[in-house]
Amino acid sequence: MSENGKSPNGPAEVASFKVKVGLAQMLKGGVIMDVVTPEQAVIAEEAGACAVMALERVPADIRVYGGVARMSDPGLIKEIMAAVTIPVMAKARIGHFVEAQILEAIGVDYVDESEVLTPADEEHHINKHNFKIPFVCGCRNLGEALRRIGEGAAMIRTKGEAGTGDVVEAVRHARTVLGEIRRLQLMPDEELMTYAKNIGAPYHLVKETKELGRLPVVNFAAGGIATPADAALMMQIGVDGVFVGSGIFKSGDPAHRARAIVEATTHFNNPEILARVSENLGEPMVGRTVSSLAEGEQLAGRGW
């Protein structure tokens, strides 16, 4: 017997929090791309994406179509899983634990409990501890991030404003979370309980975040990233990697832009390389400024 009580070569433990967080750690420094067909998934993999998000409509189209946005057809997700060897993620509605059960049953690698879809529950998120597959959730601030981790999220992404091609909200949310962590590190321990109460976060996660000087799980940026410069901006601000939704396949030359964003995410601190990969990319997605959206059109406010 070893000191931890387990015998060498003893039984394997699947679906531990460590292996859930571990996959997110392997995605770091990479780009996760939204794809709506197996062909797009292959283009993303060939461009060097570290994972793809399989869905029926990218957020920009969800805005155009309106109506209720739900989990994608499992048949489509399975086709995308069969087309590539990299991890495949898929979205479930906030609080819709049966959509998440279905995604687990078909074996996706990560579930995104996403504000981009129409929420199924306006008070509660999914109890993510109940699942063998890991979850990523959006946040706008530290309290929201730690509530999601408390519910079992193994990865966090700052929300930004999906489907706009406007990076301003991604910057706001990443700066908010990272700034709150910096201030937390300066707080004396006797202030932590009241701080936890004020931001609505579990005390033990506030304490752990202070000790680590970062979120206890991997933190990507999402929502509005459309250019290599946008991706490098988020990396320099201090996130671990980026999601690019509508920005690639709503642009004029998706394969070229996808490669450029992958290279910019790796070489985020090298302006000469950023300049070179930003050249001649063709038309970016058209985009909508976040300031022009009506209040009901903003997705980032979904999440409790």
Added chain:
Amino acid sequence: MKIGVLALQGAFIEHMKMLQRLGVTAVDVRLPEQLDGLDGLIIPGGESTSIGKLARTYGLMEPLRTLAQEKALWGTCAGMILMAKEISSGSAGKDQPLLGIMDIVVERNAFGRQVDSFEVDLDVPALNNGYVKPFPAVFIRAPRLLGVKGTAKVLATLPDGTAVAAQQGKWLVTSFHPELTGDGRFHAYFLKLAEGNS
């Protein structure tokens, strides 16, 4: 001693932190000129397609092969795939660049998808220093060794006999992720290999 960690994509910061904890200078490597003056290099876990394509685009494939001729090299998970001479048919990603350094045959995603990822306490005789202390091994969408050839030898197997770590001279590969644990023994073992030629 100065050890490089290939920092194109994946869990490179975890390796750098472990090396620093062991008192070694850790350097993140994204471009060929950053390989100068290293005593060894770690290729981290991540997506082998992403890492391979970025390595090829930025002219790192030949410099890495040259480095391996003289220095210690360690591939964890994706790094093990990149170091292999052979990937079993059907398991490689499309257009997967390989360094083809070590005489091993590797199967990618050999245990299934993320839902099949697991932790296990592994007996690694090479790490036992007079007493048996299992190594906490974390397998994430992990590859496995289907065969070792030439002078390569297996360092660890799962209870069912699946080979998950190997060494060939100063080259090391592991299917699992010592950098995700608090146990620095595999890193210390690698540093001994690197010391042999510094």
